[in-house]
Amino acid sequence: MKKPGTERGGKQFEGRGVVLKPGREKSVHNRHQWIFSGAIQSFPPAFTDGKIYPVFSAGGLLVGYGYFNRKCSLTGRLVSLGQTGPEEAIRKNLTKAIRLREKVYGQAEACRLVNGESDSLPGLVVDRYQPGLVIQISTLGMENLKPLMVQLLSELIKPAFIYEKSMVPSRKEEGLEEKEGLLTGQLPEPLIINEQGIKFKVYLTGAQKTGFFLDQREMRQLVREIAAEKKVLDGFSYTGGFALSALKGQASRVDLVDSSHQALDLARENMALNVFRDSSFRLINQDMFAFLNEQPKLPYDLVILDPPAFAKKKADQRQASRAYQRLNYLAMSRMKAESFLLTFSCSYYINRELFQKIIFQAALQAGRQVKIITSNRQAYDHPVSIFHPESDYLKGFLLYIS
Numbered sequence: 001m002k003k004p005g006t007e008r009g010g011k012q013f014e015g016r017g018v019v020l021k022p023g024r025e026k027s028v029h030n031r032h033q034w035i036f037s038g039a040i041q042s043f044p045p046a047f048t049d050g051k052i053y054p055v056f057s058a059g060g061l062l063v064g065y066g067y068f069n070r071k072c073s074l075t076g077r078l079v080s081l082g083q084t085g086p087e088e089a090i091r092k093n094l095t096k097a098i099r100l101r102e103k104v105y106g107q108a109e110a111c112r113l114v115n116g117e118s119d120s121l122p123g124l125v126v127d128r129y130q131p132g133l134v135i136q137i138s139t140l141g142m143e144n145l146k147p148l149m150v151q152l153l154s155e156l157i158k159p160a161f162i163y164e165k166s167m168v169p170s171r172k173e174e175g176l177e178e179k180e181g182l183l184t185g186q187l188p189e190p191l192i193i194n195e196q197g198i199k200f201k202v203y204l205t206g207a208q209k210t211g212f213f214l215d216q217r218e219m220r221q222l223v224r225e226i227a228a229e230k231k232v233l234d235g236f237s238y239t240g241g242f243a244l245s246a247l248k249g250q251a252s253r254v255d256l257v258d259s260s261h262q263a264l265d266l267a268r269e270n271m272a273l274n275v276f277r278d279s280s281f282r283l284i285n286q287d288m289f290a291f292l293n294e295q296p297k298l299p300y301d302l303v304i305l306d307p308p309a310f311a312k313k314k315a316d317q318r319q320a321s322r323a324y325q326r327l328n329y330l331a332m333s334r335m336k337a338e339s340f341l342l343t344f345s346c347s348y349y350i351n352r353e354l355f356q357k358i359i360f361q362a363a364l365q366a367g368r369q370v371k372i373i374t375s376n377r378q379a380y381d382h383p384v385s386i387f388h389p390e391s392d393y394l395k396g397f398l399l400y401i402s
């Protein structure tokens with residue numbers, strides 16, 4: 001791998017690219033793709049937000065190519081680190097991303113093919129839901145690259161459809177509207193995906209995320225492995241990913257709790273699709289905190305808590321910590337002796353260390369013995385580049401409560 005910035009960009013770029021402040025090329029040398037506004041010395045004349053420009057160190061060395069949006073404090077994201085031209089870098093990175101998933105999952109029907117910065121494709125997520133693809137674009141620069149991405153994905157994968165689901169609040173900051181719709185082909189709704197022998201219906205329109213929580217794949221497998229003969233509570237169940245995995249693993253029964261009745265309606269459809277008996281599960285449309293609070297004792301052998309991100313920004317950290325603590329306290333204080341708690345946080349701003357501290361506080365408050373059996377992270381198709389730890393967001397602990 002060539003070290004970025006080892007060659008002069010050449011006269012043709014001088015004065016036409018974005019120039020960094022002295023020393024600020026260091027993060028690029030560390031292979032980080034983000035450029036904050038404070039690192040930028042100058043923009044070229046007639047600069048346009050969202051277009052790709054060469055990026056130079058203060059000394060005039062070409063360090064990469066990236067797109068910029070002056071509306072955002074995270075102003076620039078590099079699509080190429082070094083001398084490779086942007087289009088070639090994008091094609092290479094996309095091909096590499098797809099190959100990685102083939103290596104870890106083979107031809108999985110549902111998996112994440114591109115995970116933004118982790119795959120050196122900032123602002124882009126691509127999920128495969130056989131027979132098509134769902135893409136999510138979060139930045140102006142990637143929005144401009146959409147025609148290229150659609151062309152490359154069509155060429156490399158030949159999907160039956162490409163559906164855009166760019167429903168991410170961060171688009172607002174970029175000056176973009178949230179949007180969703182079909183870009184190519186025809187969408188057969190609902191899609192039915194098969195994950196290790198379990199079928200799930202996925203409606204792309206109106207769904208959360210890109211339709212399914214792909215990031216919990218290995219955790220669904222874990223639940224399946226440990227669920228035999230257990231009474232299970234799937235807290236924050238969405239469409240029943242964990243509940244169905246538990247039943248597939250011979251759980252004796254499962255209760256699903258979610259505040260969204262649409263999610264539970266789809267969970268019911270999923271139960272029928274997999275021919276699980278009505279008597280093996282119960283759907284509870286309630287706030288999870290209230291559900292836990294109103295029962296003095298929980299009869300479950302395994303409790304799963306997979307709430308939405310309580311901390312969406314750094315400023316939420318304190319309040320979110322309290323919410324995680326309360327939730328875990330409520331569960332721990334009511335759980336049976338010698339039972340399991342599988343608890344998650346998908347808030348990037350609650351890191352693993354902090355989450356463990358929160359669990360410690362909850363255990364202390366509940367007056368229970370708590371042991372970590374294993375700790376986990378997001379699925380294999382959501383890799384974290386060692387140069388971009390910001391992509392690490394989902395953490396989970398399997399705990400033994402006695």
Ligand code: SAH
Binds near residue numbers: 216
């Ligand atoms: N475990 C799921 C994903 C959970 S996503 C899976 O693996 O597929 C979080 C879910 O929590 C969403 O379905 C959302 O509707 C639900 N939710 C959000 N706040 C809630 C609350 N206070 N009580 C119960 N459910 C809630």
